[in-house]
Amino acid sequence: MILLQVEHIEKYYGNERNLTKALDDISFQVDGGEFICVMGASGSGKTTLLNCISTIDTVSAGSIFLESADITEMPEKSIAAFRRDNLGFIFQDSNLLDTLTIEENIALPLTIKELPPDEVNKRTLEIASRLRITDTLSKFPYEVSGGQKQRGAVARAVVTTPKLIVADEPTGALDSKSSRVLMELLDNLNKSLGSTILLVTHDPVSASYAGRILFLKDGKIFNEIVKGEKTSPAFYHEILDVLSLMGGDFPC
Amino acid sequence: MLNKLSVQNAKRQAKEYVLFFATMLGAVALIYSFNSLVFSEAISNLMGQASGTNYTAMIIIAFSLIIAFILSWFVSYMMNFILRKRSQELSTYMLLGIEKKQITKMFLMENIVIGTAALAIGLLLGFLLAEILNAMLTGPFGGAYSLSSGFSLQAIGLTLLYFIMIYLFALIGSRRKLKKMQLIDLLHYENRNETYYIKKSWIGNVAFCLSIVCGAVSLYVLLKRPFGNPMDGYTVDIYIASVLTLLCLFGIFSGLLSFLHNTLGKSKRWKYRKTNLLLYRLFTSKINNMGKFLSGIATSFTLAITVFALAIAFSITAHKFVELEAFDLTILHMGEEYDFSGYARYIEDNSDVEASHVYCLYTSYDSAFMDIRNQTATIYLDETDSYLQAETYIYKENRYDTYMKFSDYCALRDMLGYEQVDMNENEFIIHCMPYLTESYEDYAKNITGISGHDLSCAGIYTEAFSQYRGYGNGQEYILIVPDGIAEQMDVLYSLFVANAETSFSSGFLVALNNGFDTLTFLDSTSLSSIGVSDDSGFLSKLSYNDKDYISGKSAGASSGQELSAILPLFYLALVLCMIGTVILAVQLLSENKKYIRHYNMLNIMGLDKTAMEKMAMKQMLLYFSLPALPALVLSAGLISAISYLVFTSSFHVPIFSSIAAVVISVVAATIVLFLVVYCIYGFVSYISFKKDVFIPFL
Numbered sequence: 001m002i003l004l005q006v007e008h009i010e011k012y013y014g015n016e017r018n019l020t021k022a023l024d025d026i027s028f029q030v031d032g033g034e035f036i037c038v039m040g041a042s043g044s045g046k047t048t049l050l051n052c053i054s055t056i057d058t059v060s061a062g063s064i065f066l067e068s069a070d071i072t073e074m075p076e077k078s079i080a081a082f083r084r085d086n087l088g089f090i091f092q093d094s095n096l097l098d099t100l101t102i103e104e105n106i107a108l109p110l111t112i113k114e115l116p117p118d119e120v121n122k123r124t125l126e127i128a129s130r131l132r133i134t135d136t137l138s139k140f141p142y143e144v145s146g147g148q149k150q151r152g153a154v155a156r157a158v159v160t161t162p163k164l165i166v167a168d169e170p171t172g173a174l175d176s177k178s179s180r181v182l183m184e185l186l187d188n189l190n191k192s193l194g195s196t197i198l199l200v201t202h203d204p205v206s207a208s209y210a211g212r213i214l215f216l217k218d219g220k221i222f223n224e225i226v227k228g229e230k231t232s233p234a235f236y237h238e239i240l241d242v243l244s245l246m247g248g249d250f251p252c
Numbered sequence: 253m254l255n256k257l258s259v260q261n262a263k264r265q266a267k268e269y270v271l272f273f274a275t276m277l278g279a280v281a282l283i284y285s286f287n288s289l290v291f292s293e294a295i296s297n298l299m300g301q302a303s304g305t306n307y308t309a310m311i312i313i314a315f316s317l318i319i320a321f322i323l324s325w326f327v328s329y330m331m332n333f334i335l336r337k338r339s340q341e342l343s344t345y346m347l348l349g350i351e352k353k354q355i356t357k358m359f360l361m362e363n364i365v366i367g368t369a370a371l372a373i374g375l376l377l378g379f380l381l382a383e384i385l386n387a388m389l390t391g392p393f394g395g396a397y398s399l400s401s402g403f404s405l406q407a408i409g410l411t412l413l414y415f416i417m418i419y420l421f422a423l424i425g426s427r428r429k430l431k432k433m434q435l436i437d438l439l440h441y442e443n444r445n446e447t448y449y450i451k452k453s454w455i456g457n458v459a460f461c462l463s464i465v466c467g468a469v470s471l472y473v474l475l476k477r478p479f480g481n482p483m484d485g486y487t488v489d490i491y492i493a494s495v496l497t498l499l500c501l502f503g504i505f506s507g508l509l510s511f512l513h514n515t516l517g518k519s520k521r522w523k524y525r526k527t528n529l530l531l532y533r534l535f536t537s538k539i540n541n542m543g544k545f546l547s548g549i550a551t552s553f554t555l556a557i558t559v560f561a562l563a564i565a566f567s568i569t570a571h572k573f574v575e576l577e578a579f580d581l582t583i584l585h586m587g588e589e590y591d592f593s594g595y596a597r598y599i600e601d602n603s604d605v606e607a608s609h610v611y612c613l614y615t616s617y618d619s620a621f622m623d624i625r626n627q628t629a630t631i632y633l634d635e636t637d638s639y640l641q642a643e644t645y646i647y648k649e650n651r652y653d654t655y656m657k658f659s660d661y662c663a664l665r666d667m668l669g670y671e672q673v674d675m676n677e678n679e680f681i682i683h684c685m686p687y688l689t690e691s692y693e694d695y696a697k698n699i700t701g702i703s704g705h706d707l708s709c710a711g712i713y714t715e716a717f718s719q720y721r722g723y724g725n726g727q728e729y730i731l732i733v734p735d736g737i738a739e740q741m742d743v744l745y746s747l748f749v750a751n752a753e754t755s756f757s758s759g760f761l762v763a764l765n766n767g768f769d770t771l772t773f774l775d776s777t778s779l780s781s782i783g784v785s786d787d788s789g790f791l792s793k794l795s796y797n798d799k800d801y802i803s804g805k806s807a808g809a810s811s812g813q814e815l816s817a818i819l820p821l822f823y824l825a826l827v828l829c830m831i832g833t834v835i836l837a838v839q840l841l842s843e844n845k846k847y848i849r850h851y852n853m854l855n856i857m858g859l860d861k862t863a864m865e866k867m868a869m870k871q872m873l874l875y876f877s878l879p880a881l882p883a884l885v886l887s888a889g890l891i892s893a894i895s896y897l898v899f900t901s902s903f904h905v906p907i908f909s910s911i912a913a914v915v916i917s918v919v920a921a922t923i924v925l926f927l928v929v930y931c932i933y934g935f936v937s938y939i940s941f942k943k944d945v946f947i948p949f950l
Contacts, residue, residue, distance in 0.1 A: 077861075080859060080863075082858075083857070084858020085858070087858075089857070095853055097533075097849075097850055097853060098846070099536075100530075104523070104529055107529065108529065108857065109857045109858070110524070111524050111525070111527070111528075112854070112859050117520055117521040117522075117523070117524035117525050120520075
């Protein structure tokens with residue numbers, strides 16, 4: 001079943017004299033329960049794409065459908081409600097609120113949805129236990145490590161069981177071990193809960209956890225590879241091959 | 253190059269930090285306007301005629317020195333805020349290789365440019381403010397009001413001196429801070445003090461409960477005054493209550509955090525309902541970081557409100573004193589009918605006198621009406637816990653019932669513009685202060701005559717008639733009888749009264765006094781304004797037997813004395829209030845980045861614009877009511893106690909129909925005024941907060 005359909009989207013910045021084309025006629029589909037990754041060098045348009053899909057930014061042309069709803073035509077008033085009901089966000093620097101404990105940060109989107117307090121508490125504890133962060137619940141973000149913060153952020157993103165989880169460089173600020181733990185967590189969520197994940201990264205290791213990878217170059221889709229039955233190491237090497245083909249400056 | 257950068261930055265800073273600039277403007281305008289008052293002729297005349305010395309000027313200078321000190325602390329705070337705001341930019345300069353010395357110089361240059369601009373514009377504003385204050389203050393007191401012809405050079409000089417003092421103090425502080433600062437400090441300066449710390453112990457709960465108890469006891473002490481003594485004006489009670497108020501304000505905010513943390517914070521049912529969680533955390537993180545800071549603001553508000561109310565109470569008292577004096581000028585000659593023509597000629601030649609009248613007051617040495625007056629006054633003095641006896645507060649000359657001829661009464665009513673009254677040959681009229689009306693009505697019904705004459709009461713009148721504090725038309729009452737009856741009595745004293753078209757200038761009164769050896773001011777010394785006791789046990793203000801005494805609206809001592817307290821009090825209240833609100837707003841602005849982050853995240857998580865605006869509104873309401881609420885409650889107690897004491901100790905008989913009503917009106921007026929100003933300020937802050945926080949992502 002198709003969950004997300006991106007049709008010929010374009011995004012321009014600047015004015016007539018100095019026009020930058022950040023996204024140039026991009027089209028693709030994402031099925032429900034899929035783990036898809038968008039890769040590309042800095043300035044390739046991957047974050048712009050993610051922002052457009054997640055309604056943080058608007059497109060200059062084209063349409064984006066989530067299930068049957070065209071989010072590019074959505075009135076401004078209902079966009080916030082759309083995000084609240086359909087999307088979960090994970091950012092590079094976790095973006096947990098400093099003044100709230102990890103537990104409260106996880107509960108926050110549920111309180112925004114105005115669920116009954118008992119339900120909020122139940123779901124917060126459940127997701128914390130599933131993500132094995134129960135021991136950090138009463139701590140404030142500055143009291144825990146980067147990896148724990150990111151797991152808190154993942155918990156916050158998935159606690160509302162959104163249709164689509166968008167993750168923008170979630171491992172960008174983590175060391176390799178924490179990155180691995182986090183990516184295994186996302187992989188697990190995808191497999192056990194069937195969460196649809198759209199990951200943006202330039203790290204091939206993180207990308208190798210995805211089922212499909214779109215490569216962006218100069219605002220266009222340059223290539224697409226599917227993991228299929230391949231093992232992660234094999235898939236990793238395939239990614240590296242594409243990257244070298246693209247001539248990008250990616251780490252090995 | 254660096255100078256150009258500096259000027260550009262100063263310009264940009266002036267735009268960005270309007271609040272700082274406006275505050276500097278306000279400070280300069282206030283200092284100038286009050287300094288110019290000190291040197292204004294109208295005010296100094298008003299003071300001089302009243303007390304002989306210009307001691308209000310000295311009080312104001314002393315006050316303005318204290319205020320200059322407070323302002324210099326405040327300017328340092330604001331410079332520090334700007335330093336914090338621009339730390340990133342300054343650290344970038346350092347990273348680019350500009351020397352610290354140059355950066356320090358640039359930062360100081362900017363502040364000097366801003367300061368100079370504020371000084372120039374502030375002086376202009378101050379000039380306007382001074383004119384308004386001058387008109388407001390001299391008008392009601394009957395002083396010779398004239399618009400000053402232009403800028404007062406002395407005031408400009410003094411303002412410059414204060415301003416340089418204030419600025420130097422702040423600049424030296426900033427310079428030292430910048431000099432000591434390392435690049436790493438500058439890079440992280442903005443994030444400083446953002447550590448989050450929670451007191452988990454029971455101490456917070458106890459502190460909160462104790463501060464509530466302190467506040468409650470303070471209010472009890474103020475309203476019931478259990479410790480004090482009426483002789484010393486309940487100073488013990490006021491001191492105890494003030495200390496308790498300070499203790500309450502000191503502990504209440506830090507305590508509140510722990511209390512909320514231990515109660516609401518632990519209740520997930522409460523916390524997870526709607527937007528409670530965010531507000532609770534914004535609220536407690538604020539208290540946590542700023543417990544003492546909020547205490548300071550609440551204290552400055554409490555002080556400002558109390559001082560302001562005190563000024564209002566003094567102002568009401570001073571106006572009442574002026575109002576009770578019906579005539580602009582009165583000259584009293586003791587014991588006999590007197591020819592005032594010498595004085596009258598001088599007055600006619602040298603002033604714009606509008607009307608005058610010469611008459612006598614008479615006595616028959618009986619005291620039936622005085623006894624009623626004493627009974628009524630005793631009830632009032634008992635009610636107000638006064639240590640005075642009604643009998644002791646009668647001047648020797650007024651101890652018997654005082655009489656006036658009906659023809660004189662008609663002439664005086666005409667002179668004062670009161671409606672004319674009728675009286676038959678077998679009637680008398682009582683003219684008294686309002687508080688005696690009821691007692692005299694009852695008494696007059698039951699008598700068939702007065703002073704051995706068969707007379708019935710034709711009416712009681714209560715218009716202002718120079719009856720308070722004696723030596724006018726009787727002590728609080730006078731009996732008006734047909735001329736023939738009065739002529740049979742002994743003359744108590746004779747009076748010359750005059751009203752001027754505008755009012756008699758203080759210079760004229762001094763010249764009049766100096767022009768005649770036989771004249772002196774009735775309230776020329778503090779001793780004579782109270783009176784000295786003689787062998788008979790009665791007080792008298794008349795210390796010389798061979799002198800005639802000047803009194804009246806234009807020569808009243810009390811207006812000058814009260815005025816000398818009112819001015820510095822208003823000054824202090826304004827400055828305290830201004831500092832409190834500005835720091836509150838600045839603190840809010842300095843945390844903008846944090847709030848932008850918060851609201852941005854909430855928006856991404858799906859909180860819509862309306863909900864966010866509602867939340868921001870709630871947040872602002874909490875933020876602004878937090879320090880104001882305890883300040884209002886505690887200062888309402890302080891105000892009511894202090895204004896009650898001011899009214900009861902200023903007047904020894906009931907001047908107001910209900911003292912409680914006047915006290916309530918003072919409390920209400922002060923609080924409403926404060927709230928109006930505060931709400932406008934809060935609203936402006938809310939708008940700018942909304943603009944700053946929401947615009948980046950909406």
